[in-house]
Amino acid sequence: MLRFHIAISLDGFVAGPNQSEENPIGVGGMALHEWVFDLAAWRTEHGLDGGEVNESTPVVQEVQSNVGAVIMGRNMFAPVRGPWSESPPWRGWWGDDPPFHAPVFVLTHHPRPPEEMDGGTTFVFVTDGIGSALEQARRAAGDRDVQISGGAGVIRQYLAAGLVDEFELHVVPILLGDGERLFDGLGPVRLERMRVIDAPGVTHMKFRVPR
Amino acid sequence: MLRFHIAISLDGFVAGPNQSEENPIGVGGMALHEWVFDLAAWRTEHGLDGGEVNESTPVVQEVQSNVGAVIMGRNMFAPVRGPWSESPPWRGWWGDDPPFHAPVFVLTHHPRPPEEMDGGTTFVFVTDGIGSALEQARRAAGDRDVQISGGAGVIRQYLAAGLVDEFELHVVPILLGDGERLFDGLGPVRLERMRVIDAPGVTHMKFRVPR
Numbered sequence: 001m002l003r004f005h006i007a008i009s010l011d012g013f014v015a016g017p018n019q020s021e022e023n024p025i026g027v028g029g030m031a032l033h034e035w036v037f038d039l040a041a042w043r044t045e046h047g048l049d050g051g052e053v054n055e056s057t058p059v060v061q062e063v064q065s066n067v068g069a070v071i072m073g074r075n076m077f078a079p080v081r082g083p084w085s086e087s088p089p090w091r092g093w094w095g096d097d098p099p100f101h102a103p104v105f106v107l108t109h110h111p112r113p114p115e116e117m118d119g120g121t122t123f124v125f126v127t128d129g130i131g132s133a134l135e136q137a138r139r140a141a142g143d144r145d146v147q148i149s150g151g152a153g154v155i156r157q158y159l160a161a162g163l164v165d166e167f168e169l170h171v172v173p174i175l176l177g178d179g180e181r182l183f184d185g186l187g188p189v190r191l192e193r194m195r196v197i198d199a200p201g202v203t204h205m206k207f208r209v210p211r
Numbered sequence: 212m213l214r215f216h217i218a219i220s221l222d223g224f225v226a227g228p229n230q231s232e233e234n235p236i237g238v239g240g241m242a243l244h245e246w247v248f249d250l251a252a253w254r255t256e257h258g259l260d261g262g263e264v265n266e267s268t269p270v271v272q273e274v275q276s277n278v279g280a281v282i283m284g285r286n287m288f289a290p291v292r293g294p295w296s297e298s299p300p301w302r303g304w305w306g307d308d309p310p311f312h313a314p315v316f317v318l319t320h321h322p323r324p325p326e327e328m329d330g331g332t333t334f335v336f337v338t339d340g341i342g343s344a345l346e347q348a349r350r351a352a353g354d355r356d357v358q359i360s361g362g363a364g365v366i367r368q369y370l371a372a373g374l375v376d377e378f379e380l381h382v383v384p385i386l387l388g389d390g391e392r393l394f395d396g397l398g399p400v401r402l403e404r405m406r407v408i409d410a411p412g413v414t415h416m417k418f419r420v421p422r
Contacts, residue, residue: 010380010402010418011394012223028399169221173418177398183222187386188239191221196414198407205414207221207384 002134004148004155005063005168006182007032007202013179014152021079026179032172035201036060045099055199063168068141070100071133073154074108077123084112084125091115092123100149103140105133107154130157152180159186166194168206213345215359215366216274216379217393218243218413224390225363232290237390243383246412247271256310266410274379279352281311282344284365285319288334295323302326303334311360314351316344318365341368363391370397377405379417 008014009032016026025032036042040051041060074081078090089112092098097118105126115123126133137146148155148164158164169182192208219225220243227237236243247253251262252271285292289301300323303309308329316337326334337344348357359366359375369375380393405417 009398010416011398016399031399031401171416173402173404175394175398175400175402177394177396177400183386183388185388187220187222187388188227188242189386189388190242191384191386193384193409193414196407196409198404203404203407203416205221205382 001145001165002148002158002163003145003166003168004150004158004164005170006150006152006155007036007170007172008182009172009174009176009179011175011177012181012183013176014182015180016176017178019180024079028174028176029179031174031176032170035170035172035199047097047099055197056202056204059168059170059197059199059204063147066144067100067102067147068144069102069137069146070104070149071130071137071146071154071158072104072106072149073151074106075153076149076151077104077106077108083110084108089115091117094121097121103137104149105137105140107133130154130161130163134158134163152182155182156184156186159183162209164209166206166208168204171203171205172201173203212356212376213359213369213374214356214377214379215361215369215375216381217361217363217366218247218381218383219393220383220385220387220390222386222388223392223394224387225393226391227387228389230391235290239385239387240390242385242387243381246381246383246410258308258310266408267413267415270379270381270408270410270415274358277355278311278313278358279355280313280348280357281315281360282341282348282357282365282369283315283317283360284362285317286364287360287362288315288317288319294321300326302328305332308332314348315360316348316351318344341365341372341374345369345374363393366393367395367397370394373420375420377417377419379415382414382416383412384414 006014016029019026038052041057043051098121101120103122105124108125111127112125194206197204217225227240230237249263252268254262309332312331314333316335319336322338323336403419408415
């Protein structure tokens, strides 16, 4: 199964305006993620102690579980563009032990050998498109799910291709007014709403895409 | 208090594309309203018998209650544009006894005397802008609320002017892909989420706009 989850403003933005290397989620975009940083379920996954337990906890645990492979866009993996010319090469934002613990297929136009990290994460660079990345990820995941980690552009490509099975939106009660929209020109398509969970600072809405 | 409620697709559209006189809510837009037509609470208000009771029932009853005056755009009141030259004049879509039972202030560029209907509805035509319409509506409503009935353009004007106190979205699990957006260039503003109710075919989300 191919799935994703993403935080989104009430007016449909997953990043604020003026995204840049210094501000990759755009002006005001951090407000979309405040609900998660204090959760013990998130902190543990990122090697931090302490944190809260609330209605979001089972949601965060669920989106992290049963993931056998991850797909990610180049712009989410690295701030640098073009060929992989850095030495030593960029190995992601997440240190030696990234929080994926699974193969991560990075979509790029520039070939590069895989990077094996600690804790079960291997970054594999895919240059022949989203279909190939999904095929490789499915093979690696076996019976488990493939998760699209982001960014929004990669999610939109998989949605437009009709390849996504399920997704969860973390709807934050804020109007950003401008920025990057998740849904743009997708549909018409009726979704099956699986469940809604109201939690502090966020409403979790999970959907299935009918075949 | 000034408030509104509106049905909206998961991708933020309150009407489908290609709105026309024959299809005022655009292609596919009727899918936003299917959840309401079978409800007894809605049918009674529109003079129809029977219907269902479900989790949406208290929501529909609440949005209809304590309304002392209504504000409406010209395009919602009438399909005709320009001066009020018809004879007999257009008196709305709703027959002799419209479901408002209160003064309805219709925003228009073309002056016209009020139209008193049965059941307590009077259409009052306001030519000097949204501030004047709100002032007149508040005076008419007294201790009760003023509801913006629509369309989306009028709601956006009141939101942009910072005049809305509360609103409720009826979020329908469909991607329309194109059409008229409710939120466009509004914000950044943090909202206070009042409550979320999950019902058949729709999720009701109520918000307060902080001052």
